[in-house]
Amino acid sequence: MRADKKTKALAKQLFKLSVVNGAVSPEQVAGVLGYIEKVAPRNSLGLLKLYRSAIVTELAKSHARVEHAGPLSDSALSLIASAMTKKYARPVSATAQANPKLLAGLRVRIGSDVYESTVSGQLTTLSNAV
Amino acid sequence: MSTVVAQIEQQIAKLSSKAVKKNTGTIRAVADGVAKLDGLSDVMYNEMVQFPGGAIGIALNLEADEVGCVVLGDVSQLKEGDEVQTTGKLLSVPVGKALLGRVVDALGRPVDGKGPIDSKEFYPVEKIAPGIMVRKSVNQPLFTGIMAIDSMIPIGRGQRELIIGDRGTGKTTICIDTIINQARINKVGLASGDKGFRPVYSIYVAVGQKQSNVVRTINALEAAGALEYTVIVSAPAADNPANQYLAPFSGAAIGEWFMENGMDALIVYDDLSKHAVAYRQISLILKRPSGREAYPGDVFYLHSRLLERAARLDGKGSLTALPVIETQAGDVSAYIPTNVISITDGQIFLETDLFNQGIRPAVSVGLSVSRVGSSAQIKVTKQVGGKLKGELAQFRELAAFAQFGSDLDPKTKAQLDRGARIVELFKQPQLNPLAIEMQAAILWALQKNYFDSIDVKGIVTAANSWKDYLTSRKDALLTSIRTEAKLSDAIEAGLKAAADEWKGTFSK
Numbered sequence: 152m153r154a155d156k157k158t159k160a161l162a163k164q165l166f167k168l169s170v171v172n173g174a175v176s177p178e179q180v181a182g183v184l185g186y187i188e189k190v191a192p193r194n195s196l197g198l199l200k201l202y203r204s205a206i207v208t209e210l211a212k213s214h215a216r217v218e219h220a221g222p223l224s225d226s227a228l229s230l231i232a233s234a235m236t237k238k239y240a241r242p243v244s245a246t247a248q249a250n251p252k253l254l255a256g257l258r259v260r261i262g263s264d265v266y267e268s269t270v271s272g273q274l275t276t277l278s279n280a281v
Numbered sequence: 282m283s284t285v286v287a288q289i290e291q292q293i294a295k296l297s298s299k300a301v302k303k304n305t306g307t308i309r310a311v312a313d314g315v316a317k318l319d320g321l322s323d324v325m326y327n328e329m330v331q332f333p334g335g336a337i338g339i340a341l342n343l344e345a346d347e348v349g350c351v352v353l354g355d356v357s358q359l360k361e362g363d364e365v366q367t368t369g370k371l372l373s374v375p376v377g378k379a380l381l382g383r384v385v386d387a388l389g390r391p392v393d394g395k396g397p398i399d400s401k402e403f404y405p406v407e408k409i410a411p412g413i414m415v416r417k418s419v420n421q422p423l424f425t426g427i428m429a430i431d432s433m434i435p436i437g438r439g440q441r442e443l444i445i446g447d448r449g450t451g452k453t454t455i456c457i458d459t460i461i462n463q464a465r466i467n468k469v470g471l472a473s474g475d476k477g478f479r480p481v482y483s484i485y486v487a488v489g490q491k492q493s494n495v496v497r498t499i500n501a502l503e504a505a506g507a508l509e510y511t512v513i514v515s516a517p518a519a520d521n522p523a524n525q526y527l528a529p530f531s532g533a534a535i536g537e538w539f540m541e542n543g544m545d546a547l548i549v550y551d552d553l554s555k556h557a558v559a560y561r562q563i564s565l566i567l568k569r570p571s572g573r574e575a576y577p578g579d580v581f582y583l584h585s586r587l588l589e590r591a592a593r594l595d596g597k598g599s600l601t602a603l604p605v606i607e608t609q610a611g612d613v614s615a616y617i618p619t620n621v622i623s624i625t626d627g628q629i630f631l632e633t634d635l636f637n638q639g640i641r642p643a644v645s646v647g648l649s650v651s652r653v654g655s656s657a658q659i660k661v662t663k664q665v666g667g668k669l670k671g672e673l674a675q676f677r678e679l680a681a682f683a684q685f686g687s688d689l690d691p692k693t694k695a696q697l698d699r700g701a702r703i704v705e706l707f708k709q710p711q712l713n714p715l716a717i718e719m720q721a722a723i724l725w726a727l728q729k730n731y732f733d734s735i736d737v738k739g740i741v742t743a744a745n746s747w748k749d750y751l752t753s754r755k756d757a758l759l760t761s762i763r764t765e766a767k768l769s770d771a772i773e774a775g776l777k778a779a780a781d782e783w784k785g786t787f788s789k
Contacts, residue, residue: 163345204319204346205346208346260305262320262322263320263321263322263323264304264322264323265304266301266302266303267300272301
């Protein structure tokens with residue numbers, strides 16, 4: 152079912168309540184979920200989907216997913232996290248994920264931004280340029 | 282050897298280990314050529330978006346939680362969850378003289394099978410129209426080669442003149458004739474070696490037309506030798522609505538290159554009714570609010586921003602626009618026709634009744650107007666055709682009484698006879714534009730009553746005979762009319778002598 156204007160507005164309001172000092176607060180989220188369960192507003196399913204989507208997007212902005220081919224030390228990971236924290240002016244955590252398809256290098260995804268320095272990416276650029 | 286190594290090193294330098302930042306998103310839904318995307322937090326309005334598989338899209342709706350994007354290419358390969366990325370570039374098309382003689386699609390890619398286009402420059406498809414200060418008033422003529430238009434509804438370089446009429450009334454024919462006439466003038470002018478001569482390059486934008494019609498147009502231009510001065514932008518009916526929406530803007534970008542580089546260009550939008558329909562389709566799919574006749578609220582802005590790009594620039598060139606609008610049952614008060622009438626600097630209205638009576642081009646003199654007026658006419662045309670519109674208007678007024686011919690006073694009868702002769706004289710076969718000096722000679726003969734003694738039915742034959750006579754025997758006279766652009770005493774004496782001689786041979 153397509154969400155109506157009221158549901159969208161309510162989801163937006165609940166999302167705003169869930170963010171404290173620029174970060175998603177787990178306590179506030181629990182409170183919002185409790186409210187939805189108790190009050191059971193119209194189109195709860197649609198509301199929860201919109202709310203989830205907004206929270207996921209917000210969380211992605213504070214989390215750097217680091218894909219790597221080859222070993223990646225913890226110190227390098229924490230360096231990436233601190234660099235991203237400085238760049239985006241918000242606390243950013245980082246998790247590593249091995250991806251052999253990259254051949255060599257790193258790909259850092261944070262929100263909708265992707266920072267890429269991989270051999271596979273450069274080969275793709277080269278093949279597109281030829 | 283060292284050059285080769287340097288080239289490789291340059292390529293390696295490009296592939297440095299520096300991280301590249303990309304802004305990405307994912308496809309949430311794809312339907313009817315429109316994709317809804319998540320992410321793309323940095324995307325700009327009208328920015329090109331890269332889809333997997335090489336397809337390109339344009340971001341048209343930037344909303345709080347999603348981006349609406351029209352896909353210019355094959356959507357069948359796209360699926361939910363696919364990654365898309367911004368390009369940081371606004372949609373651009375190749376421009377320049379390399380496009381002359383070529384047929385391209387809405388993105389400027391060749392579709393004529395003549396190989397790639399060697400174009401080094403690109404212009405953005407959407408561009409703000411030139412402002413007030415850089416413009417210059419329109420006072421240089423652009424000859425269509427159609428006598429009824431050049432003498433009564435003159436078009437100037439940089440003007441926007443609407444061509445409006447029902448289906449099958451000859452709208453495209455007028456545009457093609459005009460393009461052919463520009464090519465003829467270009468050939469004569471360039472051959473003359475005149476350094477001050479400014480050729481006019483043409484751009485024909487086919488929107489939502491049948492492929493067979495586009496092919497016919499290309500063949501007509503090729504046969505007339507006009508294709509080498511023309512660029513054809515084709516977004517036929519089989520193309521997706523996004524391409525049909527973009528094609529006129531791409532054509533305008535191609536024309537702007539000529540204008541910005543001190544050259545003159547003519548652009549034909551054939552037609553903007555279908556363009557509005559394509560835009561309506563996209564807008565409805567993007568769920569934009571609809572207004573009158575289900576067109577979106579910005580359909581006026583769609584056409585005004587397109588047509589405002591036609592201009593004459595101070596110290597540079599000009600872009601003249603001939604937009605075409607198809608009416609339904611002659612209704613000029615419909616939404617899109619009234620919009621475009623109010624934007625343009627005049628209109629040429631073609632009537633079905635006139636067309637069916639055999640008056641072709643079926644220009645309705647009463648409803649057609651050029652707001653630039655006689656400032657875009659050369660002196661010779663003013664001298665020989667200044668009174669024509671008034672005479673024809675009087676004729677139309679009196680025509681209702683024509684059936685009571687026997688009861689009319691001699692003055693009224695004379696006016697009717699003259700009007701009937703003017704109407705006959707303005708009949709012109711298609712793909713046969715007349716040079717301005719020939720038009721002047723014919724209208725001079727009319728003005729000096731050389732056709733008065735000829736039966737109305739024989740006027741066309743007489744005019745053809747006069748043309749043949751001038752072409753075969755008085756070429757120097759025609760050249761002097763063209764170069765002097767006014768009726769001097771010497772030219773008038775030459776015309777009189779020629780007309781007297783011709784009249785003698787024609788009567789015999």
